[in-house]
C-alpha cells in the first residue's frame with residue numbers, strides 16, 4: 001500500500017517534471033500517452049471494424065464474418081489490432097523493442113485496451129513469449145510490458161510465464177505463409193495447465209503479420225485446455241506487400 005502510494009507520488013512528480021510528449025514525433029502534447037493531432041490524423045485506427053472473427057476488412061458481399069472464417073472458424077476466435085502497420089506504428093514498436101520505453105508500452109495499451117472485451121469473467125492476458133536466449137539478450141519482452149500495462153489499466157490478470165517458447169524460431173520475414181507455419185510449429189508450450197484450463201486467454205502481441213506465431217501459441221493454449229483464445233495486438237499488417245519487407 002505504502003509502496004503503491006510512493007510510486008504514485010513518484011509518477012505524479014515525473015509527470016509534473018516532464019511534459020507529456022507525442023510518442024511518434026516527440027512534440028509536447030496535453031494528454032499523456034496520446035498522439036499529437038498531426039500524428040493522430042496519420043494513424044489508421046482499426047478498432048472493431050472488419051470480420052467479427054479475424055478482423056480482416058470485409059468484402060461488400062460479406063456481413064459479419066468473412067468467407068474464410070465462415071468456411072473454417074479460426075483457432076483464434078477473435079483477433080483485433082489497434083492500428084494498421086505503417087512507418088509510424090512500426091516505428092513505435094521498434095522503439096518499444098530496442099529503447100525499453102515504458103511510456104511507449106503505456107501508449108500502446110491505451111489504444112489496445114478498448115479492444116479487450118471481457119466475456120463473463122476476466123480473461124487471462126498472456127503475452128507472446130520470447131525464447132529465453134532472446135530474453136536474456138534484450139532484457140525484457142516487449143509484449144509482456146504491454147500486457148502488464150493493459151493488466152493495470154483494465155484490472156485483469158496477466159501472466160507472462162504461463163506460455164513458453166521452447167525453441168528459437170528463425171526470423172519470419174520474407175517467408176511464405178506455409179513456411180512461417182512450419183517454422184513456428186510446436187515452438188510453444190504451456191507451463192502450468194491449471195492456469196489456462198477452462199479460461200478465455202487473450203494473447204498480447206506487438207505486431208501481427210500473417211498470424212502464424214499467434215496461431216502456434218493458440219494451438220498450445222487450446223491443447224492445455226483453454227476454453228477460448230483471442231488476440232489483441234498493437235499493429236496489424238493489412239497490405240500483404242508489407243510482409244516481404
Ligand SMILES: [Zn+2]
Nearest residue numbers: 022025036039
Ligand atoms: Zn506527433
Ligand SMILES: [Zn+2]
Nearest residue numbers: 051054066069
Ligand atoms: Zn474472418
